Amino acid sequence: MNLLVVLFILGFVSVGFSSTYATSINLRFEERVCFGVVIGSVMISIVGFAVASLVGATGLMVLITVAFCVAMVSPLVFLNRKTIKLELNSFLRRATYSWKDKDSPKPLLGILLISAVMAIRILQNAFGKTLDGGISAGHLSVYGDWSAHLSYVASFAYADNFSLDLPTAAGESFAYHFGVDWFSAMFIPLGLSLLGSLEVSTAVLAIAFPAVMFIVCERLCSNRAAAGVSVGVFLTAGGTGALYRFFIEDLPERGFSVLADLPRSYSFDGFDRNWVDNPVTGFLYPQRPTLIGFSSTLIIIFLLWMNRDRHNAKTYIFAGIFAGILPVFHVFAFGAVLLMGGCWAVIYRSRSWLFFLFPSLCLGIPVLFWQLPERDGSEWHPLWMLGKSSWERTPFDFLSFWFLNTGLFIPLALAGTLITIKRLGYRFLPIYALLIIPNVAIWHFWPGNNAKYVVFFLLLASPLVGEALNRLFAYSTAAKILAVLLVFSLASSGILDIWRAFEGSSGPYPANYLSGEDVLVGEWVRDNTDQDAVFASANTNVHPVRALAGRTVVSGSPGRLNDLGVDWYTRDQDLRNLYANPSEADAIIRRYDIDYIVVGPYEKSMFISESDRNQGIDDSYLNHFGALVYSTGGYWIYETQGKNG
Numbered sequence: 001m002n003l004l005v006v007l008f009i010l011g012f013v014s015v016g017f018s019s020t021y022a023t024s025i026n027l028r029f030e031e032r033v034c035f036g037v038v039i040g041s042v043m044i045s046i047v048g049f050a051v052a053s054l055v056g057a058t059g060l061m062v063l064i065t066v067a068f069c070v071a072m073v074s075p076l077v078f079l080n081r082k083t084i085k086l087e088l089n090s091f092l093r094r095a096t097y098s099w100k101d102k103d104s105p106k107p108l109l110g111i112l113l114i115s116a117v118m119a120i121r122i123l124q125n126a127f128g129k130t131l132d133g134g135i136s137a138g139h140l141s142v143y144g145d146w147s148a149h150l151s152y153v154a155s156f157a158y159a160d161n162f163s164l165d166l167p168t169a170a171g172e173s174f175a176y177h178f179g180v181d182w183f184s185a186m187f188i189p190l191g192l193s194l195l196g197s198l199e200v201s202t203a204v205l206a207i208a209f210p211a212v213m214f215i216v217c218e219r220l221c222s223n224r225a226a227a228g229v230s231v232g233v234f235l236t237a238g239g240t241g242a243l244y245r246f247f248i249e250d251l252p253e254r255g256f257s258v259l260a261d262l263p264r265s266y267s268f269d270g271f272d273r274n275w276v277d278n279p280v281t282g283f284l285y286p287q288r289p290t291l292i293g294f295s296s297t298l299i300i301i302f303l304l305w306m307n308r309d310r311h312n313a314k315t316y317i318f319a320g321i322f323a324g325i326l327p328v329f330h331v332f333a334f335g336a337v338l339l340m341g342g343c344w345a346v347i348y349r350s351r352s353w354l355f356f357l358f359p360s361l362c363l364g365i366p367v368l369f370w371q372l373p374e375r376d377g378s379e380w381h382p383l384w385m386l387g388k389s390s391w392e393r394t395p396f397d398f399l400s401f402w403f404l405n406t407g408l409f410i411p412l413a414l415a416g417t418l419i420t421i422k423r424l425g426y427r428f429l430p431i432y433a434l435l436i437i438p439n440v441a442i443w444h445f446w447p448g449n450n451a452k453y454v455v456f457f458l459l460l461a462s463p464l465v466g467e468a469l470n471r472l473f474a475y476s477t478a479a480k481i482l483a484v485l486l487v488f489s490l491a492s493s494g495i496l497d498i499w500r501a502f503e504g505s506s507g508p509y510p511a512n513y514l515s516g517e518d519v520l521v522g523e524w525v526r527d528n529t530d531q532d533a534v535f536a537s538a539n540t541n542v543h544p545v546r547a548l549a550g551r552t553v554v555s556g557s558p559g560r561l562n563d564l565g566v567d568w569y570t571r572d573q574d575l576r577n578l579y580a581n582p583s584e585a586d587a588i589i590r591r592y593d594i595d596y597i598v599v600g601p602y603e604k605s606m607f608i609s610e611s612d613r614n615q616g617i618d619d620s621y622l623n624h625f626g627a628l629v630y631s632t633g634g635y636w637i638y639e640t641q642g643k644n645g
Contacts, residue, residue: 001200004059004190009204011066016040018073021080024314025306029084029091030105031215034112037208038295042325043069045183053162059189107224111214111231115207118502122285123199123206125504133516135195139501139509145286146198147542148560149181154194154550156185159531167546168556169566170534170592175371176564177289179329180205184288194548198288205291206284210235213462216298219306220424220463223470229487230466237458238267238278238493239405246496262500266493275385276405276454278494281501283455293330294459296322300337301460304344304356316355323356324363331371334364336434336456343430373565377445384439384450407490409458409465410435416464419471424463431460446563465490514544517633521600522548524630525637533595536578536588538602539571545598554592579607582621589625589640597622600635 016036048065099106125138137143155167164174184201217227267278283290307315326334345353391397417425434457438450473483522544535545539555555571577584622638630637
């Protein structure tokens with residue numbers, strides 16, 4: 001990480017820090033810094049995208065963006081200069097207090113330190129180098145989720161994709177919450193590699209999230225202990241799979257040596273019985289929009305909660321604009337804050353809530369309409385996943401399914417709701433809609449996306465669980481033992497999965513991701529083809545043309561295209577005909593405006609018969625449509641005669 005990257009991080013954090021004064025909410029210095037990481041990344045991304053659409057993804061773009069954002073917040077810094085000085089002095093003074101003191105920043109700093117160690121280690125394991133100069137995948141769905149995100153980041157950084165075309169499906173709109181991937185792309189003109197941009201941007205946001213959650217929970221809960229438990233039970237959530245898979249099967253069979261090579265995930269089993277993954281290993285790191293979505297949801301909920309009796313218009317306006325921008329970064333986060341904000345507006349019946357609802361709806365709804373897929377993948381499906389898994393649709397199996405996926409989290413949340421019913425509980429009743437929705441209907445082409453409703457329930461219900469466990473721990477010795485056992489049952493699966501990612505050599509990982517030859521092909525395509533070039537290539541989960549060069553392809557992974565509402569089947573058949581049926585090739589090239597045709601290991605595996613794979617390529621057919629422009633080892637790339645040829 002070079003000096004420019006460090007200055008960029010300090011720049012957007014400072015911008016976010018300064019912006020917190022526009023909320024009119026009293027915060028400590030260290031809290032403003034943590035909130036500033038998230039708010040600043042959102043601001044810099046929005047402004048940066050506007051600038052980049054004019055000048056491209058360049059170093060000049062980053063400079064202009066930072067300068068503009070600094071100019072925007074300068075009046076806030078000037079007007080609050082005395083307050084900033086007082087808050088900084090207060091932080092330095094309180095830093096000497098005992099960590100048990102309610103005003104000490106040491107617990108928050110401790111959370112930041114632990115988060116930093118975890119993030120650095122987990123991301124250190126994410127990518128590796130192979131002996132042939134290729135790339136290996138370490139964990140965390142790097143092979144799956146990050147393959148798509150690499151394509152998105154590369155399309156911004158190397159192809160100036162500011163018209164928002166979907167890089168994995170030529171001719172389709174990029175109707176996806178792409179904000180965090182664009183944020184990552186902004187690091188590349190500063191000197192970071194493609195992989196480095198994902199790692200650094202992920203680290204910054206992942207380190208901030210637990211601290212943001214602690215700050216918010218500290219205001220919602222009765223004390224710091226409950227707030228700390230709230231953060232812990234969310235980060236380590238993962239159901240009860242470990243209770244029998246690890247403690248009954250793996251540990252007795254292999255002893256404690258199994259911890260050095262955990263054979264499987266204990267929170268997720270491939271959508272058979274465990275659908276709700278651990279929030280850290282299943283969402284925060286691999287599903288990158290959650291990096292901003294989780295923290296932003298909590299910040300907006302915090303602003304609305306702190307303003308519930310004040311009804312300050314400035315606070316509502318800030319929260320409303322922030323919420324309205326959220327669909328660009330995480331559409332489920334937008335839904336969660338609208339659910340809570342809308343219900344609270346009804347509860348409090350104050351016109352001042354319009355200052356929140358109006359900007360959030362005016363900004364967010366148009367983005368939602370843009371994101372709507374052309375095909376409708378929704379269906380009514382009572383009891384959600386039960387018909388898609390090995391479970392049967394019986395009341396017993398229904399309860400068993402949720403116990404396996406969430407343990408006693410839901411009963412404890414209900415207990416916390418009753419315990420805090422007057423102060424907190426009844427205002428948080430809307431979060432249970434996030435459990436009802438996935439049990440009533442599937443709103444997505446991929447049913448697994450229903451788990452995203454559940455993880456936001458876990459996020460917002462964690463303070464209730466923290467309150468319940470904290471209250472239980474305050475009773476007798478027997479109650480303390482019970483509380484510890486409950487925490488153990490809630491956290492064991494998640495802790496094992498986090499350790500699995502932390503340790504870095506468990507199960508099938510590290511696994512080959514891209515070969516050295518793949519890397520060479522990706523670099524050649526990036527440096528020698530037009531930014532708007534369209535490629536015909538295998539629609540595998542990972543391919544160097546889109547993952548490393550960011551070029552648009554006819555079809556990416558069918559599963560991910562289906563999830564976005566794209567007609568992947570037609571594209572798949574067209575690709576197969578292009579490579580195997582010369583009579584249809586010309587029409588297919590023209591249909592997608594294909595500029596290059598790739599023949600490599602992936603294409604041979606998918607489109608060329610097994611008997612012909614090891615034979616030399618007869619290029620007479622492909623040369624009819626163009627000419628060979630690149631070859632190395634097992635790769636051939638043909639340039640077509642052009643879109644008007």
